[in-house]
Amino acid sequence: MTSKEIRKDFPIFNDNKISYLDSAATSQKPKCVIDEVKKYYEEVNSNPHRGTYSLSMEATNRYEEARQKVADFIGCDDSSLIIFSKNATESLNLVANSYGLDNVNEDDEIVISIMEHHSNLVPWQNVARIKKAKLNYLYINDKYEITEDEIKSKITSNTKIVAITYVSNVLGVIVDVKEIIDYAHSQGAVVVLDASQSISHMKLDVKQLDADFVIFSGHKMFSPMGVGVLYGKRQLLNKMRPFLMGGDMIEYVYEQDATFAKLPNKFEAGTQNVGAVIGLGKAVDYMQQLGYETISNIEKELMDYMVMKLSNLDFITMYLPADISKHTSVLSFNIKGIHPHDVSSILDSFNVCIRAGNHCAQPLLRHLGLDSTCRASISIYNTKEDIDKLAEALQATYDKFKKYLK
Ligand SMILES: Cc1ncc(COP(=O)(O)O)c(C=O)c1O
Structure with a gap:
């Protein structure tokens, strides 16, 4: 084609x-995605996971089908590890708040690259400030590369989190993230991969890359605005506190306490942007076909x-x-x-x-x-x-x- x-x-x-x-700011949308969203609102619109009537159950099926498509698209065999948010920014804030605040302590180090978009930078500044941790940067040299020396000198056994973009939204540089992920793991750090600028251009396989968290926005890959994705490894997501609290993310609620739903619902509080999620599922189909x-x-x-x-x-x-x-x-x-x-x-x-x-x-x-x-x-x-x-x-x-x- x-x-x-x-x-x-x-x-x-x-x-x-x-x-x-x-x-790079947002992609245009193909007709098949626009039609799918329209069809959803014309034929199926209702609140998933809530109603015991057929229409709501159909909305649940469509919503969960989209989750399965996204999981398959990024090589994840368990769709409950795919969490929908409103955009990449919210997914990154979720990880910074729910994982970062509980796992980074005083004098620990968080490492990010100098190429990060503010949404993979300011949330880590916040964690570092609250936890009195250090925020260190992987700098690029004059060839716009992060050298092996830079990686080995900045990521240490004190590093708890490495948060890195796959592709720079300013320079279009493809970062050798596999090298960074493997080295970070050898030092005991968890890696957050911002795939917002790579997802519509380069195949991403979560198993092969082995990043602990992967994040992107739907709207940069032909889907409507209003849906972001977070993939996380089960053992990490299970241990994390929810980020937003409210309906559909609980198991039982008592006057003074609550227990939370299992993955992925634990991280999907309140009514989601169901139309956008369904549009994302269609955008995945469209990309798979191409x-x-x-x-x-x-x-x-x-x-x-x-x-x-x-x-x-x-x-x-x-x-x-x-x-x-x-x-x-x-x-x-x-x-x-x-x-x-x-x-x-x-x-x-x-x-x-x-x-x-x-x-x-x-x-x-x-x-x-x-x-x-x-x-x-x-x-x-x-x-x-x-x-x-x-x-x-x-x-x-x-x-x-x-x-x-x-
Ligand atoms: C590399 C990168 N990360 C994160 C974001 C944030 O995406 P969103 O505005 O969809 O939350 C962007 C947006 O341009 C980006 O380019």
Whole structure:
């Protein structure tokens, strides 16, 4: 399949005007996912796990089927280890609060990378502050790599948690997470893997990776907004306190005390975003049909093309890793002397959508000596024409500003 064929699955491109290059923020949704959500609300809507009538039981079946699909998708043989939240941020906060606060003590160490999105950074700052623990960083070198020396010097027997992104949302760098996971385990640490930026591009197998917790958002992988995923190992999830308390996560409630439901319900308090979960199940079907091989072939060709087109523009600085085989889907760049917000506003007038700013990764930008970048990110529905339009619009932006530039 080609990206031109795939693009037809996405109704937002029906008028074919926009060049959407912001899929790292959220992906567009294929018609099959939109239809599935609509069908759910038209035919099945009711509260799962509550009613003893057929409609509610059907909603329960659909909800649990989606959980099974997500489990299969990431190589997990037990769907009760898949917990639905509202997004990756909530899943990360769940782990930080329910696991972190109870398992990190004074002078222990939490290790994260300098590339983390704020949602895999600020919750750990909070745990470190409350527990008087140390928050240490794995820094990248000038090739945008975390070296073996860095890993071995930062992760020690005092490290209780290593929380790491699989792919940087700013640099598109693919982190060698297997090396980090294995080393962290050899030091007795638990590993939290933020797969938010990898899940729509690269196959993830929880058994092969052996991460203790894996997290991602549905909306970056073609599902509706409002559903996040947390996978965790059974022995850890079983021992953890619930994060949110309320309906559907309890076993018995007494006036002064309560016992909690088994996995996964223990972590799913209150009414869930059932439509979004069902949409996620359909998004999984859609990705399975395409297959990661097709996805990665299309995206590699597009990214190579984008790098080539932008290298032809001598006023552009790109922020790429030295080893381009460890790069995917996201390209940060700047035009010297023009603020990224101005660039993105002018690009908007050409119907080219990119993101500009610090991308919720301020410590990384500071580490790179930058304030903000333009970020173009691709997905399976992008075409070379989108990238041509980006290059033309960047040229026009530069032409407009160049007389003011020193
Ligand atoms: C690497 C990474 N982690 C976490 C998140 C947070 O995702 P969400 O906003 O869906 O909670 C993002 C969002 O951009 C991200 O790029």
